[in-house]
Amino acid sequence: MPDQSRPSPARSFRRRLLGRELLLGTFIKTPTSHTVEIFGDLGFDFAVIDAEHAPFDRRSIDIALLAARAAGIAGLVRVAEPSPAQILAALDDGAAGVLIPHVASPEAAAAAVSACRYRSGRRGFSNSPRAGRYGGLAMWPHVDAQDESVAVIAMIEDPDALERLDAIMATEGLDAVFIGRADLTVALAAASPDAPEVRAAVTRIIEAARKADKPVCMMAAHVDEARSLAALGASAFMIGSDQGLMRQAAGRVLEEFGGLRGAR
Template sequence: MENACERSFREVFSSGGTPLFGSFIKTPTSHSVEIIGDLGFDFVVVDAEHAPFDRGAIDMVLLAARAARVAAIVRVPVTAPDYVLAALDDGATGILAPHIASARDAADLVSWCRYSGKRGFSNSPRAGRYGGKGVWQHIDEADKTVTVIAMIEDAEAVERIDEIVGVVGLDGVFVGRGDLGVALGDREPGAPRVKAATDKVIEAARRARKPVCLLAANAAEAAEFRVTGVSAFVISSDQGFMRTAAKSALGEFQVACQRHNQWQEPL
């Protein structure tokens, strides 16, 4: 499979052809990103909304992503121009913006991500190769490659989804099913209201020819969503992988040593 970094991530993501696989990064160090990239994941999502990332930590993990040749999307803590600009200047492949609930929200997000919109210019940070890129080279390349993804995680967003996915320059949407479950108060088994909302978002995105990304609970669920047209999947997180592996290892050791203990003669 072609790694997304071998072409513009935006180009591969927008095509919706090859399924892409990523993971949330919750730990503000370089190591998780390097491991995920080394394993062949297509992208990471630096979770500056729910994990303890300041600008310095984001800068460090974005450097690690470049070293590991993995696309790095930053989920900004707040959908605001200063957070978007900082992440892009530090070299983010794109922006995942929380709580986009209207076409106006989406249009503002696109504008903040594009020099053709309202992105503040500088070619002196990492994104401009510390001045190595000329002014217009940097502007043209950035506007061509920066990936803009809206998180759909509010009831209002679902109601307005056709307007949101219709915004020019918005590259795709991420369905935040966890937040939707809370927003809709969906405590029923199987979360039927969340499922209906998710299906509505996927259908709207398909009509608008916009790709959909979501966090898949497991491989079987990802396969089911792939049939509906979802093309990018977030698989757990660095913390989730560590917890799962640690739990499994602990259980194996406890069982093995308990068996051994049963074989011993009492003192």
């Protein structure tokens, strides 16, 4: 029998998120188990499997979530679309939570929450997948464990959402918001994510989240940016992606060793 005395990262992630612990994660863009294992081994708190912008299918999501469990890291899924089927597949495979893209209305937020919850929602029941320990959890213990542990995170990344922030934040069962600065930048036709209009939008979102007592997750390019965002109220940070971090590290190595070419 697995040790139930210590909560797994998947079971404890939502509690830590709601408790405003400083959490560090990254996006996983490569459909393989290895990158998830590496980030878990390094001690990252969570990894978000990016089914929206990377070539993940149901099978590769399942394998990546298995790797997250093996490596002791909370595995979340950014679903390709906010359909109940996509959300259900991720949760049944053992995701600690889901990121729902382009939540621009309270109706969209409520629909996402409903797809994630059993007792107060409309999540389709099965305890036979990984989330139910392949039948090892009986019906109601499985229902209670999932309703208690699954994190529902809305991505605020559209100008339309800015006009409905209070209503979105007031959605019962919505755990946190992720501020999508890149999408906001493009939608607002701003020069960069640091442009005044984007910074103003970020401030509005964080203020609305603070008023509704919702944690905020954001991308951070470097530690100084994370410090400034934490001062504003963010508590969970995405540090690039597996591909982006590999590219940065490989670029540094190429630059460091570039002098060897001229020395030959």
